[in-house]
Amino acid sequence: MPGGESHAGQIFCCVGALAITGSLHHIDRDLLGWWLCERQCRDGGLNGRPEKLADVCYSWWVLSSLIIIDRVHWIDKEKLAKFILNCQDKENGGISDRPDNAVDIYHTYFGVAGLSLMEYPGVKPIDPAYALPLDVVNRIFLTKQQ
Amino acid sequence: GRAYVQKRITHCRRNSSLLEIQLPPTPSRHRRSNEMHGQPRRPKQPEDDAAAAAKAAKLRELQVQVLHNHHTCTYTEEALGLSFKLLEINPEAYTAWNYRKLALQHNLKELSDPEAIKSSVDAELRVVELALRQNPKSYGAWYHRKWLLNQKLAPVDFKREYGLLDKLLKVDARNFHGWNYRRFLAKFMGVPEEKELQYTMDKISENFSNYSAWHNRSILLSNLLIQRSEGFESKEKIFSEEFELVIQALFTDPGDQSGWFYHLWLLAQTSTPDNPQLISSWPSNGAKLSLFPTRKNGDQNMVSSPSSICCYSLKEGIIPIVLYFNDPVKGLNPSNVKLNSDFVFDKDLQWRPLVITDSGYSNCWATYLEIRNKDCSTSQQFSVEVSIPCSDDIMSRSGSHCNCPVHFTFTVELGNNNDEAHDIDLFHDPISWSSSESFQSHGKPSCVAFDQLNITSALVQEESRWNLDRLSDEIDLFRDLPDENSKFAKLTLARLLLACAAIKSRGSSLIERKGYCEEALGFFSDLINLDPSHKRYYEDERSLVLMDQLTCDMETFMKYCSVQVRSNSATLNHVQLCRLSLTRIGFTERMLWVQMLDLSHNKLRSIEGLEALQQLVCLNISNNQISSFTSLEPLTKIVSLKALDLSFNEIGAHPIDTTRYMCSSPFSHKVERCEAFVECRKKSVNVEEFWDAILFFKSVNLVQLDIKGNAVADKDSFVTVVTTLSPSLKWLDGTCIH
Numbered sequence: 001m002p003g004g005e006s007h008a009g010q011i012f013c014c015v016g017a018l019a020i021t022g023s024l025h026h027i028d029r030d031l032l033g034w035w036l037c038e039r040q041c042r043d044g045g046l047n048g049r050p051e052k053l054a055d056v057c058y059s060w061w062v063l064s065s066l067i068i069i070d071r072v073h074w075i076d077k078e079k080l081a082k083f084i085l086n087c088q089d090k091e092n093g094g095i096s097d098r099p100d101n102a103v104d105i106y107h108t109y110f111g112v113a114g115l116s117l118m119e120y121p122g123v124k125p126i127d128p129a130y131a132l133p134l135d136v137v138n139r140i141f142l143t144k145q146q
Numbered sequence: 147g148r149a150y151v152q153k154r155i156t157h158c159r160r161n162s163s164l165l166e167i168q169l170p171p172t173p174s175r176h177r178r179s180n181e182m183h184g185q186p187r188r189p190k191q192p193e194d195d196a197a198a199a200a201k202a203a204k205l206r207e208l209q210v211q212v213l214h215n216h217h218t219c220t221y222t223e224e225a226l227g228l229s230f231k232l233l234e235i236n237p238e239a240y241t242a243w244n245y246r247k248l249a250l251q252h253n254l255k256e257l258s259d260p261e262a263i264k265s266s267v268d269a270e271l272r273v274v275e276l277a278l279r280q281n282p283k284s285y286g287a288w289y290h291r292k293w294l295l296n297q298k299l300a301p302v303d304f305k306r307e308y309g310l311l312d313k314l315l316k317v318d319a320r321n322f323h324g325w326n327y328r329r330f331l332a333k334f335m336g337v338p339e340e341k342e343l344q345y346t347m348d349k350i351s352e353n354f355s356n357y358s359a360w361h362n363r364s365i366l367l368s369n370l371l372i373q374r375s376e377g378f379e380s381k382e383k384i385f386s387e388e389f390e391l392v393i394q395a396l397f398t399d400p401g402d403q404s405g406w407f408y409h410l411w412l413l414a415q416t417s418t419p420d421n422p423q424l425i426s427s428w429p430s431n432g433a434k435l436s437l438f439p440t441r442k443n444g445d446q447n448m449v450s451s452p453s454s455i456c457c458y459s460l461k462e463g464i465i466p467i468v469l470y471f472n473d474p475v476k477g478l479n480p481s482n483v484k485l486n487s488d489f490v491f492d493k494d495l496q497w498r499p500l501v502i503t504d505s506g507y508s509n510c511w512a513t514y515l516e517i518r519n520k521d522c523s524t525s526q527q528f529s530v531e532v533s534i535p536c537s538d539d540i541m542s543r544s545g546s547h548c549n550c551p552v553h554f555t556f557t558v559e560l561g562n563n564n565d566e567a568h569d570i571d572l573f574h575d576p577i578s579w580s581s582s583e584s585f586q587s588h589g590k591p592s593c594v595a596f597d598q599l600n601i602t603s604a605l606v607q608e609e610s611r612w613n614l615d616r617l618s619d620e621i622d623l624f625r626d627l628p629d630e631n632s633k634f635a636k637l638t639l640a641r642l643l644l645a646c647a648a649i650k651s652r653g654s655s656l657i658e659r660k661g662y663c664e665e666a667l668g669f670f671s672d673l674i675n676l677d678p679s680h681k682r683y684y685e686d687e688r689s690l691v692l693m694d695q696l697t698c699d700m701e702t703f704m705k706y707c708s709v710q711v712r713s714n715s716a717t718l719n720h721v722q723l724c725r726l727s728l729t730r731i732g733f734t735e736r737m738l739w740v741q742m743l744d745l746s747h748n749k750l751r752s753i754e755g756l757e758a759l760q761q762l763v764c765l766n767i768s769n770n771q772i773s774s775f776t777s778l779e780p781l782t783k784i785v786s787l788k789a790l791d792l793s794f795n796e797i798g799a800h801p802i803d804t805t806r807y808m809c810s811s812p813f814s815h816k817v818e819r820c821e822a823f824v825e826c827r828k829k830s831v832n833v834e835e836f837w838d839a840i841l842f843f844k845s846v847n848l849v850q851l852d853i854k855g856n857a858v859a860d861k862d863s864f865v866t867v868v869t870t871l872s873p874s875l876k877w878l879d880g881t882c883i884h
Contacts, residue, residue: 003326003329003365004325005322005357005361007322019807020807020813020815021815022504022807024503024807024814034683037680037683038680040679040680044679049357050404051320051357051403052320068804068807070805072804073751073804074680075679076679076680079679097182097184100186101184101186102186102187102188104182117802118802119801125801127806128802128806138837141812141813142812142833142834
């Protein structure tokens with residue numbers, strides 16, 4: 001809301017909405033891109049705002065926003081991928097918010113989606129605004145053209 | 147000013163051991179308050195399934211009952227009690243909150259006694275408090291409280307509200323729900339900004355690392371300034387005190403980010419928006435355009451007309467006029483950009499922003515004069531004067547308007563119809579990128595306006611958006627920061643230096659930019675070592691600074707300029723900026739005259755900025771890191787572009803397209819119906835696979851294309867796409883394809 005502190009979750013909602021309405025020109029991409037790339041912590045994960053701990057779900061909120069404004073190269077993707085993979089429960093499956101925590105569907109989804117955005121081998125590419133597989137979005141929009 | 151601050155810093159350093167203990171991240175501060183975060187992983191016990199099932203059953207039962215009461219509008223004591231039970235376990239049951247709102251409104255209809263009303267409201271406030279105990283970050287709970295106050299049913303208990311906030315913000319000083327509510331409350335109760343500023347001071351004194359407190363400070367100060375609407379004088383005083391405060395914080399703990407972000411905000415507040423100015427144009431003042439300035443004289447020797455510029459678009463009867471401002475502006479039209487000439491132009495001129503987005507604002511604007519030269523048996527010459535008087539319509543984003551009148555004049559030489567000039571075929575042979583001759587041997591320097599613009603009216607302002615003194619003071623201050631490894635200090639220093647460089651934007655002072663650029667480049671090198679995760683951010687910044695440094699003065703820039711002579715003696719101004727590790731491009735206002743540009747063997751992933759180059763005929767971006775056709779959209783704005791070398795890039799190698807939503811496409815709703823899609827489908831091209839290639843090739847008209855060494859070039863149907871949509875294409879990867 002107006003006057004509120006910047007937060008990556010809110011940022012994704014705004015950037016995504018602007019993207020699908022062809023309104024990205026309202027954004028100062030260098031400024032926002034820098035604030036977002038500063039979410040990468042020493043452990044390689046991403047946080048949601050300054051001086052907070054990294055959390056796998058920000059692999060989606062921050063990463064998709066960066067991709068939409070073409071500034072994703074400003075983070076270290078390899079380090080982030082390692083962080084996400086470290087959040088797996090290798091015995092029982094699933095991904096947690098940070099290493100050695102309990103897994104849940106929410107974080108598993110965002111971990112996998114984040115890996116997809118980073119072109120991790122074997123993961124289907126995902127659309128950064130709609131969070132749907134690219135081939136689904138392409139089919140919907142381009143079939144309309146006939 | 148400066149001496150005082152210096153004293154304060156010495157005081158801080160001496161006393162830093164006494165200053166606040168940096169609180170380590172406490173579990174509660176970072177605990178997410180619903181059960182999906184911060185739960186330690188433990189091996190699954192057999193009891194777990196049973197416990198989870200029991201909990202789910204209980205919640206479901208409560209939910210069913212509450213929903214039933216909601217649907218039947220049952221607002222009895224008992225029903226309310228059930229909703230309370232539900233919210234106590236799960237404050238995220240949003241419908242239960244709304245049910246309680248409806249219940250309250252219903253039950254209050256029967257009450258008139260203020261005491262009874264207050265009692266009901268207090269009960270609701272209590273429910274919120276209990277819910278917040280369970281989850282201090284419940285959107286539903288916070289909103290319910292705000293809704294209650296907004297109903298204005300009973301006087302607000304100041305102590306209770308602020309007591310709640312104090313408690314919650316003590317447990318978690320970063321709880322933005324709490325801070326949002328605090329801002330709402332202050333406004334609702336008319337608490338003066340000064341009082342709330344004091345609260346932020348208390349929080350910051352407890353712990354400098356409180357981004358939320360600093361943030362609230364920025365909001366409060368913004369409100370204060372709007373209210374007072376005072377002149378710059380007292381604004382200066384307020385901000386001076388803020389600078390002192392934040393510098394104390396930065397010198398105490400340069401490792402904490404909060405102060406650095408606040409400092410950045412302060413710097414932005416203390417720069418006053420300038421009025422936008424024209425900084426470059428094509429043609430430049432005094433330019434002479436013709437189609438074939440190099441002529442054979444009577445002895446059949448080549449004689450070049452030294453001050454003439456070859457304008458190849460004259461062949462098609464088009465003269466682009468490009469205007470480049472120092473800030474994105476909107477509002478150019480024929481009534482505020484006047485053209486004066488003996489020659490009558492064919493149609494009403496339209497000024498268009500040369501930018502790939504649709505905002506209406508652009509640094510770069512263009513129009514295209516059309517010359518119909520039908521019955522010209524002799525050569526003729528005419529001049530064109532472009533003038534921009536002060537205009538309220540031409541405005542930058544900050545609302546400042548163009549207040550510096552400028553004008554420039556150029557002449558055009560039209561040859562007669564029998565002239566050899568009209569037989570120019572630049573592409574009789576394919577363009578080679580390695581053979582060019584020196585600039586001097588062609589006597590061409592005068593066509594290049596290195597001070598961008600010869601303005602023939604007085605320049606109004608020398609004031610700048612930054613106070614150079616303040617910038618210098620800050621630079622000296624941060625140089626003294628004891629921590630050698632503070633990345634934020636180095637980044638801030640680099641930014642301050644570049645702000646100084648930006649002030650030196652006119653004529654002879656341009657060369658002073660080089661010193662600032664040099665030092666900033668040093669900091670970016672340090673930062674790449676200090677902060678390798680963000681290496682590519684620093685590389686992008688470095689590229690822009692490097693481009694500034696190389697092009698800001700004639701002596702340096704000349705080393706990169708040459709002339710390419712074609713087989714029929716036609717010439718192209720050639721700039722080579724290869725092997726410089728450039729990742730992005732800037733300062734293209736200095737290259738509006740360039741006809742042939744070689745950016746090969748760099749690390750470019752973006753070519754934003756090139757759309758301004760309306761004289762560009764040949765572009766080489768081979769051996770870079772271009773990863774999609776959508777990132778090449780700037781090239782679709784260059785009407786004159788005929789030869790493009792894209793070889794050895796990464797187009798087709800990346801499933802994720804990072805400019806997918808930046809470009810004009812069906813996905814951003816900028817392309818509704820595309821004939822090219824239909825045409826390609828008829829040729830069995832899979833549009834879902836090639837939509838970006840199709841949109842690109844239909845918007846350019848290339849004669850020469852090199853694309854080998856890109857994954858997309860090997861795909862079936864790709865050549866079909868290119869040849870279908872490029873009717874003028876003659877050379878493809880070195881082969882003539884007529």
